[in-house]
Amino acid sequence: MVRHTDVAVIGSGFSAVALSLNLLDVLPPTAQVSLVGPTERQGRGVAYSTRLDCHLLNVPAGRMSLYADRPDHFVRWLAENGHAGGGDDFMPRRIYGRYVSDCLHAALRRTANRAALTLVDAEALGAEAADDDSLVLKLSDGQILSSRAAALCTGAGVARLPLSVDAMAEEAQRFIVHDPWADAWWECLPESADVLFIGTGLTMIDQCMTLMQRGFRGTMHAVSRHGLLPRAHLARRAEPVEPQIAAGADLSAMLAVLRVQAEAAGDWRAVMDGLRPVTQSFWKTMSETQRARFLRHVAAFWNVHRHRMAPAVALEIESLLQSGQLVIHRGRLSAIRAGQSGLAVEFDGRTEALAAGMVVNCTGFDRCSVAASRLLADLAAKGIVKSDPNGLGLAVDENSAVLAADGRVNPDLYALGPLTAGRHWEITAVPDIRNQARSVSGVIGARFSAV
Ligand SMILES: Cc1cc2nc3c(=O)[nH]c(=O)nc-3n(C[C@H](O)[C@H](O)[C@H](O)COP(=O)(O)OP(=O)(O)OC[C@H]3O[C@@H](n4cnc5c(N)ncnc54)[C@H](O)[C@@H]3O)c2cc1C
Numbered sequence: 001m002v003r004h005t006d007v008a009v010i011g012s013g014f015s016a017v018a019l020s021l022n023l024l025d026v027l028p029p030t031a032q033v034s035l036v037g038p039t040e041r042q043g044r045g046v047a048y049s050t051r052l053d054c055h056l057l058n059v060p061a062g063r064m065s066l067y068a069d070r071p072d073h074f075v076r077w078l079a080e081n082g083h084a085g086g087g088d089d090f091m092p093r094r095i096y097g098r099y100v101s102d103c104l105h106a107a108l109r110r111t112a113n114r115a116a117l118t119l120v121d122a123e124a125l126g127a128e129a130a131d132d133d134s135l136v137l138k139l140s141d142g143q144i145l146s147s148r149a150a151a152l153c154t155g156a157g158v159a160r161l162p163l164s165v166d167a168m169a170e171e172a173q174r175f176i177v178h179d180p181w182a183d184a185w186w187e188c189l190p191e192s193a194d195v196l197f198i199g200t201g202l203t204m205i206d207q208c209m210t211l212m213q214r215g216f217r218g219t220m221h222a223v224s225r226h227g228l229l230p231r232a233h234l235a236r237r238a239e240p241v242e243p244q245i246a247a248g249a250d251l252s253a254m255l256a257v258l259r260v261q262a263e264a265a266g267d268w269r270a271v272m273d274g275l276r277p278v279t280q281s282f283w284k285t286m287s288e289t290q291r292a293r294f295l296r297h298v299a300a301f302w303n304v305h306r307h308r309m310a311p312a313v314a315l316e317i318e319s320l321l322q323s324g325q326l327v328i329h330r331g332r333l334s335a336i337r338a339g340q341s342g343l344a345v346e347f348d349g350r351t352e353a354l355a356a357g358m359v360v361n362c363t364g365f366d367r368c369s370v371a372a373s374r375l376l377a378d379l380a381a382k383g384i385v386k387s388d389p390n391g392l393g394l395a396v397d398e399n400s401a402v403l404a405a406d407g408r409v410n411p412d413l414y415a416l417g418p419l420t421a422g423r424h425w426e427i428t429a430v431p432d433i434r435n436q437a438r439s440v441s442g443v444i445g446a447r448f449s450a451v
Contacts, residue, residue, distance in 0.1 A: 005118070007032075009151045011154045022437045023444060039119050043100035043101035052094065058090070061088070064091075064096060083095055088237070125138050149447065158181065161178065162332075172336045186216075189216075200228060200229055219324070258271055268305065269305075284423075307429075386404065393419040
């Protein structure tokens with residue numbers, strides 16, 4: 001049997017919930033929104049499913065409201081729900097997940113004079129474009145859902161280890177954790193063993209915090225190409241400084257100006273924060289060649305300054321570095337072999353015998369998730385979507401409407417969140433996604449009221 005809905009929102013993380021809630025504000029009361037995704041994670045996604053209090057938000061509470069037009073919504077929710085914490089505090093992500101989920105459940109209850117929201121506990125496996133331009137989705141529970149408009153909010157996925165299978169000895173495979181979010185991998189780590197993290201970003205920091213909370217005593221090694229760690233937030237945010245760079249300027253010239261400004265401001269964070277509101281527009285003025293140069297030469301440095309650690313987490317990491325319990329290595333991983341006492345890991349062709357009980361993939365987001373997602377791969381094979389030229393998710397237009405393989409904009413199919421980094425670049429964190437959710441809901445709402 002085919003079920004019908006007006007808008008199908010596919011995903012179960014922040015992007016899907018933010019879009020669904022915004023849609024309820026703009027669609028006619030007769031409309032039906034279906035939120036398709038695993039219900040047990042609804043609103044939490046990868047980022048906010050953690051149950052551990054040591055996993056803190058990396059953005060202060062005052063900037064984490066779900067709604068672009070109600071900036072104090074999260075801070076008010078904290079107070080109303082008995083959580084100590086103000087606008088400058090970095091709250092546990094677990095609590096933020098509860099907030100998003102609470103907002104979702106409140107919206108499910110409030111239906112009078114508003115569009116209706118339904119949860120569909122299933123994965124979207126594939127889709128086809130019907131003759132009347134609706135999208136017909138095939139769901140994992142066997143249902144077929146036909147929708148007039150749809151939004152892909154399926155997230156970025158986990159990046160694969162930067163190693164071919166041939167470079168990983170079969171005997172070593174069982175020591176390798178490919179997705180650190182999928183399982184409680186640390187439960188299989190022998191008590192006295194050391195561990196090796198591949199990647200030195202926020203995913204690695206989270207895994208360190210997890211092990212420390214569990215009383216881990218061994219050594220944590222972490223390796224990445226540049227060996228860069230995320231920088232720390234200041235306990236008190238410096239006043240943002242407006243960047244003095246001209247749109248369309250050469251990348252090297254831009255960076256030189258920013259360096260001078262950072263020196264003058266006394267703290268580079270002021271310049272980085274000043275860039276936030278204009279990063280998307282700068283990215284849009286860059287040519288594909290400039291973007292590729294940025295990704296190759298600047299992105300690793302950009303990321304550690306832009307995506308920072310909460311002050312309390314930074315303090316703990318600093319003390320682990322000082323004590324030698326966390327050791328950062330710089331190098332390109334070239335092979336993992338099974339050694340006599342654990343794993344032998346090769347960086348840049350040099351063999352370092354690390355007695356690591358496990359190797360954990362902490363390389364972060366996979367932005368080219370078109371191939372990694374069964375749904376997106378199906379849509380791409382049918383020409384309904386295409387990849388961004390730099391491999392940063394899907395090709396979308398200014399309104400986040402998806403481009404088909406022939407380059408035509410589909411005004412009834414949208415993508416949100418990290419999936420749209422190719423167009424917007426700065427579209428990973430809540431403050432950016434909630435703006436996107438608001439503007440996409442406005443565009444979809446206008447199409448419904450135009451009929
Ligand atoms: C560990 C971590 C910590 C972060 N901390 C912060 C922070 O402190 N502050 C901040 O502003 N940002 C933070 N971010 C970034 C940000 O909040 C995320 O980028 C954002 O939550 C992305 O949400 P999303 O819904 O697009 O994707 P995801 O959270 O990845 O959710 C996508 C969901 O869609 C579901 N899905 C996938 N395919 C299908 C399908 N075919 N059918 C149905 N469902 C499907 C998946 O089950 C998944 O749960 C963090 C990100 C991570 C990973």
